[in-house]
Amino acid sequence: MIEGFEIPLHRSLTEVILLGGLPRTVGLILWTISVALAFGMQQLWVLPVAIVLHVLLMALTRRDPFFFDVFIRALKSPKILYP
DSSP states (O other), X not given: OOTTOOOOOOGGGTSXXXXXXXXXXXXXXXXXXXXXXXXXXXXXXHHHHHHHHHHHHHXXXXXXXXXXXXXXXXXXXXXXXXX
């Protein structure tokens, strides 16, 4: 590295913000929909399903923290690439 060209790089710029082991947006979407269905429509079977989904998504996040970012980017990309 060249002397004088060093900058501090904070961990918050390179790491995913996790909320309960999930990326923040994924966790908020999962639990907002689950709680709305469970208490708004009185479907209490949704809560155990949400817990199982949370554990599965947590395992995916533990394996690759950027899984959901790449997945969303892949969904937005064009399906056919013309030369």
